[in-house]
Amino acid sequence: MAKRSWLGGFLDRNGQALGLYILLAVSFWLLFLIILPQLAMIDFSLRHDLPAAQQGGPQDVWTFENYRHFIFGLPGNPDGWNRLDVGVFGRTIVAAAFVTILNLVICYPVAYYLAQVARGRQARVMAVALVVPYWVNEILRAFAFRIIFGATGVINSTLLTLGIIDLPIDFIRADIALYAGLGYAYVLLMVFPLYNAIESLDRNQIEAARDLGAPWWRIHTRIVLPFAKPGITSGCTMVFMLAAGALAAPQILGGPSNLWFTQLIYGQFFESVNWPRGAAYAIILLVACTLLVLLVMRLFKVRLGEIGK
Amino acid sequence: MAGGVSVELDRLLVQFDEFVAVRDANVRIEPGEFFSFLGPSGCGKTTILRTISGFLEPTSGAVRIDGKDMAFIGPNKRPTALIFQNLALFPLMTVWENIAFALEMKGVGAADRRKHADELLALIALDGQGDKYVHELSGGQKQRVAIARALCAEPSVLLLDEPLSALDLKLRQHMRTELRTIQRRVGLTFIYITHDQGEALTMSDHVAVMREGVIEQIGDGRTIYDDPATAFVASFVGENNALPGRVAEIRDGVALVDTSVGRLRARIATAARDRLRTDAEAIVFIRPEALDLDIAGASAETTIQATVIGEEFEGPNMHLQLRHDGGAELRVSLVNKGRTGTAGIGSSLAAAFDPMKAVALPSGALSAEE
Incomplete structure (x- = not known):
């Protein structure tokens, strides 16, 4: 009714x-x-990898085999656990968290300036300047970063010319190019939620804090950051989820010895053609990221509804 | 409490690009005084307050607090505390955290902060409400928390930017008395910004009336009301009947002015003694309460013949709207002494006034609110 x-x-x-x-x-x-x-996908992840002829046959039953494989590896694995896959998974989560924090540190001052300091024309020009680079597609941007960070790229040749280094730095192997590329890719997704949150902060709050003796950094830690918490959470969630799930940037910018977990998933689907295992790995990534985000939100006392504000 | 100090504005000029917000302001505010800047919106009073608090730097001239030039000293380093028009209380902090914010910034420990906040809560009669959040308080309580938060910074000068404007009438009148009481108790210099002349007159020791960036008059409430310095002050502060005309004769500080309602006799305002000349354009101001229907002893020059076009009975007072044959309209306020005022709308009557209570001033801009 x-x-x-x-x-x-x-x-x-x-x-x-x-x-x-x-x-x-x-x-x-x-x-x-x-x-x-x-x-x-869940259904897939719970099935055996069977040849087409046997699908729907007596052997096609539900199983946790694919999840077991992620944790323990092949039967008879001497390590006792799947060192390779779990290791890649762990590194991906940590790297994605690092990219998220890096992004927050870079974007917060930009968002604050845009929301509270810049006025009229200046703010409009800044917003356009933030958006326009995203007209360049993701693949092209990633390759551009590869060129910039390459052994003969702008950064290395500048440092060499200035005599700061003698040999080119391998930014690709050190994953610096990857972090920079991922960080750059999600700048907008961080700036705009932050901007939205900070923009709604009454300027008088900032001035009142200043009038009561707060130095600039205390104004941020005590007034602006707590107020912007839902925006920070929203931005961090999006950046973290997308960074952990990114595929193109790690493919192009990742070091040869460091895999991103999505590359493993991609490999299961399209190289091993083991869809059930690929599906299981994808779901593991989704569930783990969601749980981590919920945990962090709980730690910082942000409710899900606030993010939408 | 630190005790009040003097505040001095010395040839203060504040300019935004081409626009002059405050022009040549010279004010001396004594220690422990309740001083108001009064004027319509856009007159520059908020600019003055922001300049005193340090959010704006003067284009030229100086702000001196306790004799010290405040140039390039930030708002967090001045002995002033500002109470914002919207109060700007911190919504994510409890009441006591709000109040003790200044102490937190000084690095005082939590226990001492709490203790001090509780003392201030007692001062503003909000004992035991420290753990509430700001949104749980009423308008008047928020007001008092804002005052306590400012006092906690131990300022020598408290700056108030129309803090009562958001309250309803009853609470506003109550808070006027309360503000004055708090000011007397803590002995600080209060600088108050308002467009409400009632607020300015009831609370202040001295009032500066501003118009378009210029201070037109500084004086106590009675002087501002009874002896205005300019036509603007006369029309902005309180109700006034303005009758423009030309000076016919001046004798012993009294002018005879030819107006549309005839020749009127009026005392020349003190500030205009040297400026008003025979044959100059002038305005005679007569307060509604200075007009009476009892015309015994009145001469032709202190009497106005008019027709009643409106009556409002208010209880203690009765207000009449009159129109002279020449078109000029007058407002008369009669104290209710139990008699019937007039013979009703459309009737003709004579209203008289004491020439010492009417003020002649040189022609000038009137308040737009009239």
Whole structure:
């Protein structure tokens, strides 16, 4: 009954045609583009990797084999656990967290300046300057970074010419190019949630703190940062999730000896053609990232609803 | 408490690009005084306050607090504390944390901060409310928390930027008395910004009336009200009937002015004694309460014949709207002494005034709010 009146109210507010369209579009999106594919993935992840002929046969039963493989590796593995895959997974999570923090440190001053200091034309020019580089597609941007950080790239040749170093630094092997590329890729996703949060802070709050004797850095730690917490969480969540799930940047910028976990997943799907295991690994990544984000939100006492603000 | 100190504005000029917000302000505010800047919005009073608190630097001239030039001393280093129009309390902190914020910035330990905050909570009669959040308080309580937070910084000068404007009328009147009481108790210099002349007159020792960046008059409330220095002050502070005309004669500080309602006799304002000349354009100001229907002893030059076009009975007072045949309209306020005022709308009557209570001033801009 309550549901029906809610539906009736929704249709009255938006009109029959628009209301129905919104309902259908959202339902389609939720059901066919999110829920069903993910359920299919879960189903995949719980199956054996069988040749086409045996699928649907007596051996096609549900199993945790793929998840077991992630933790323990092949049967008879001398280590007792899957050193390679778990190691890649751990490094990916840590690296993604590092990229997120790096991004926050870089973007917070920019967002603060844009939201509270810049006025009129200056703010508009800055916003455009932030957006325009994203017209360049991801692959091209990654290759540009590869060139910049390469052995004969701008950075190395400048440092060599200035005599600061004698031999070129291998930025690619040290993963510096990867961190820089990933960090750069998600600048906007960090700046705008931060900007949104800081922009709604009453300037008088800042001035009041200053008037009461607060030095500039205390104004940030005591007034601006706590106020911007939902924005920080929102930005960090997006950057972390996307960085952990990035594929193109690690492919192009990653060092030869360091794999990103998504590259393992990609490999399972398209090189080993073991879809069940690929699906299991993808779900492991999704669940782990979600749990980590929820844990961090709990630590910083941010509720899920606040992020939407 | 540190005790109040003097504040001096010396030929203060504050300019934003081409726009002059404050022009040639010269003010001396005595230690422990309650001083108000009064004027309509955009008159430059907030600019003055922000310059005193250090958020703005003067284009030229100086702000001196306790005799010391404040040039390039930031707001966090001045012995002033500002109470913002919207109070700007910190919503993510409890009441006591708000109050003790200045101590926190000085590095005082939490236990001492709490103790000091509790003392201030007692001063503002909010004992035991320290652990609440700001949004749980009423408008008047927030007001008092803002005052306590500012006092906690132990300023010598408290600056208040229309802090009562968000409150309803009853609470505003109550807070006026309360502010004055707090000011007397702590003995600080209070500098108060308002566009509400009632607030300025009731609370202040001295008032500076501003218009378009210029201070038009400085004086105590009675002087501002009874002996305005300019036509603007006369029309902005309190209600006034303005009757423009031309000076016919000047004798012993009294002018005879030919106006549209006839020749009127009025005392020349003290500030205009040297400026008002025979044949110059002038305005005669008569307060509504200076007009009376009892015309015994009045001469033609202190009487105005007019028709009643409106009546409002308010209880203690009765207000009449009159129109002279020449078109000029007058407002009359009669104290309710139990008699019936007039013969009703459309009737004709004579209103008289004491020439010493009418003020003649040189022509000048009037308040736009009239």
